[in-house]
Amino acid sequence: MFADPGERLIIASMAFMAGDDETSMDLSVRLADNCRAQAMIGWLPHALQNLATSRLYLGRFQDAKASATEAVRIAGDTGQHHRVDHPHLRVPTAGHEMSVGKSGERFRP
Numbered sequence: 001m002f003a004d005p006g007e008r009l010i011i012a013s014m015a016f017m018a019g020d021d022e023t024s025m026d027l028s029v030r031l032a033d034n035c036r037a038q039a040m041i042g043w044l045p046h047a048l049q050n051l052a053t054s055r056l057y058l059g060r061f062q063d064a065k066a067s068a069t070e071a072v073r074i075a076g077d078t079g080q081h082h083r084v085d086h087p088h089l090r091v092p093t094a095g096h097e098m099s100v101g102k103s104g105e106r107f108r109p
Contacts, residue, residue: 005047006043008030008031009047012028012050012054024053025054025058028048028051031047032044032048035047045074048067048068049067049083052068052089072089
């Protein structure tokens with residue numbers, strides 16, 4: 001695994017952009033766990049943002065909301081106000097209705 005959390009965030013984001021939400025989620029879970037274990041609190045909100053987004057697109061709405069809520073709280077506590085207002089953290093906390101169309105099928109914006 002890459003030592004630099006920034007590189008790991010980029011790789012998880014690239015998996016997400018390629019539509020591989022499972023891989024993005026797996027990488028983001030490991031990065032968030034590593035951030036907690038290594039006390040890298042500054043990286044944790046971004047890792048949780050990636051995790052929330054992946055979980056949202058996988059239809060894991062409660063997990064997405066939990067990750068986004070934690071990310072917003074930590075970002076606020078650490079002065080990362082740009083992260084607090086990030087749309088990828090606001091959608092899961094607003095509820096999964098925004099990610100589901102009228103037919104109940106998921107979509108990717």
